[in-house]
Amino acid sequence: MSLTRRNFLTLTGTLGASLALGCASTTGNGPPSRPTFSISLAEWSFHRALQSGRMTNLDFPVRARREFGIGAVEYVNSFMKDRARDAGYLKELMTRSDGEGVRSLLIMCDGEGDLGHEDTGARLKAIQNHEKWLDCAAVLGCHSIRVNAGGRGTRKDVAQRAADSLVRLATYADGSRLNVIVENHGGYSSDGSWLAGVMKIANHPRVGTLPDFGNFALGDNKFYDRYLGVEEMMPFAKAVSAKSHAFNANGDESSTNYTRMMGIVLAAGYRGFVGIEYEGDRHSEDDGVRLTKSLLERVREDLGSRREE
Secondary structure, X not given: OOOOHHHHHHHHOOHHHHHHOOOOOOOOOOOOOOOOOEEEEEHHHHHHHHHHOOOOXXXXXXXXXXXXXXXXXXXXXXXXOOOOXXXXXXXXXHHHHHHXXXXXXXXXXXXXXXXXXXXXXXHHHHHHHHHHHHHHXXXXXXXXXXXXXXXXXXXXXXXXXXXXXXXXXXXXXXXXOOEEEEEOOOHHHHOHHXXXXXXXXXXXXXXXXXXXXXOOEEEOOEEOOHHHHHHHXXXXXXXXXXXXXXXXXXXXXXXXXXXXXXXXXXXXXOOOEEEEEEOXXXXXXXXXXXXXXXXXXXXXXXXXXXXXO
């Protein structure tokens, strides 16, 4: 049985203090703190600083609050790779995030095997590899882990295998009620219609999507329409990733019309967190995060005003 945050904090003697700071699990579609959507920060925005050692995973929630005024974060498993079940490390991470009043929303999981693998043994191993991150997410009070739906074979076969794996992981997480969500992240998954089809096959309330504004490369220099792809994934979305790369002089993202994209997100009834994920190199990581946040705030105000008219 997976370890929940409540169990963990009881064992470490910090339950009262942590719950007092609002660490209860939420779903991506829970009540927002803003009129339309709330803003979170994805750790991948600092991947260069993290990979160089200039920043650690433990620094992330503190920086999110103190330097960017953001109170909700999305972790990446590669920056705490061997720490998924390290009780002391997770206690320290919670102490830092709770001390800043920062909520842990999800863990993005990579490098744990293909959930649509054609070999049954390899696929079962991949499922097992992800289970520790469900345990970790439960301890941290997250609502989801983000996984990939990779695999070789026909579109139909990979979809069937991926859906089965997603349901198995959601079943493993029954006790903690965690979601297992898939991002458009290369291969078949960057085809919005294919990923929406996987969701329909899985047909599980805690299996969903994490639409990313920018990950629609299909290979051979072909790209899926990003607006159509997000629209197709939104009925199943439990989180949203506002990918950004570069900005023009007006503060608009160069590849994605954020007003149009967030209109699609809100039209689907989504009112949860939208995660800043700056991935460019034209601006520094810090500036990229600030530019993305400013753009989202401007779009939120604009769309909120339109809703009131």
